[in-house]
Amino acid sequence: MTNGKRAGVTEAATIPTHFPGLLGPAIAAFVMTAAVQGRTGVHGLAARIGRWHVAPRWYLIAVATPPAFFAVAARDVAMVAPLVLRAAARLRRCCIDPGEGRHRPESPTSCPVPCGQF
Secondary structure: EEOOOOHHHHOOOOOOOOOOHHHEEEEEEHHHHHHHHHHHHHHHHHHHHOOOOOOHHHHHHHHHHHHHHHHHHHHHHHHHHHHHHHHHHHHHHHHHHHOOEOOOOOOOOOOOOOOOHH
């Protein structure tokens, strides 16, 4: 509780991510290469990082797979989200007192969840 309000994820100042942690080893590699071998070593490292020896189909697979997975997940969410939101609204409307969070069935038949399950 902060200032009488419930704390939530939306109050966070930053969005947690693993991206900075992924950059650490790459930055360390460039710093150490620059310290040991100088500018020519850094250019060589950058050239080796950018040079891949694979068949073109693997480039296509590497580039196309993440958007394909995202499209499938977005389709699934779009199909299921209305059902989940409708069920959550019904459950909240009939079973949960928004002020105190206590279970309060309006009538024995209006709430889909028995009182003992909250």
